[in-house]
Amino acid sequence: MLSPEIHKETIRGGRASSLSMLNALVSALILSALAGCGYQFRVEGAGPTIGGADPAASQGPTPRLVIRTLVNKSFEPNLEARYTNYLRHEFSSGSGAQVVADSEPADLILTGEILSVGIPTLSFSQTTTLESRAEVVVQVRVEEARTKKVVWSQMARGASEFFVTQDLQFNRALQNRAMEQAGRLAAADLAAWFLMHVESGKLTKRADIPAEAEPQDAE
Secondary structure (H helix, E strand, O other): OOOHHHHHHHHHHHHHHHHHHHHHHHHHHHHHHHHHOOOOOOOOOOOOOHHHOOHHHHHOOOOEEEEOOOEEOOOOOOOHHHHHHHHHHHHHHHOOOEEEOOOOOOOEEEEEEEEEEEOOEEEEOOOOEEEEEEEEEEEEEEEEOOOOOEEEEEEEEEEEEEEOOOOHHHHHHHHHHHHHHHHHHHHHHHHHHHHHHHHOOOOOOOOOOOOOOOOOOOO
8 A cells, every 4th residue: 555655746746747748738739729720930031141231132143253363462472372272262162252263254353462471479588489470461352354343342461370489490380370371361351251242232243244236337
């Protein structure tokens, strides 16, 4: 025979289970009633866009963009090819434009320069530098391929820190890696700003507009 305490716990457990079943049944009935009355839980429309741009403005055709090799105006050699590749990678993945080869038809052309590369000291002791930073400045502009009109320009800065060791060769490798990281950050910022410009609707696709037909000679 069950003790009074166990008997009470059993009754409570049975009541809790009954209440849970009753709540589930009521919820199911409410959902069925809403569905029967024509209510549907549905999300429609384009939804919000990053930066608050008008959804209709970003539904136009994707502009085709050629990115030409940057001009290196800094004192650090052999950066132009790498930084140009960073731009092509970032603009291909998140700029709102289709990056194409220079030999293909394009709506827009991007050109630019590596303006400067600096290696300032962040921390030091009485005898040596402990930590430095690679800082780069890149300026780009985008022009229409047909009219050569500049439709967008932007300057970007990138920075990356690195520690300095007693090994000069290893320090150079750390500095090169920091300059690469700074270039990637600058390229990513430029792609993000260009995406905002595209989504604002300020760019138009001009390459598909046929040139005006030349007048025919009178026979």
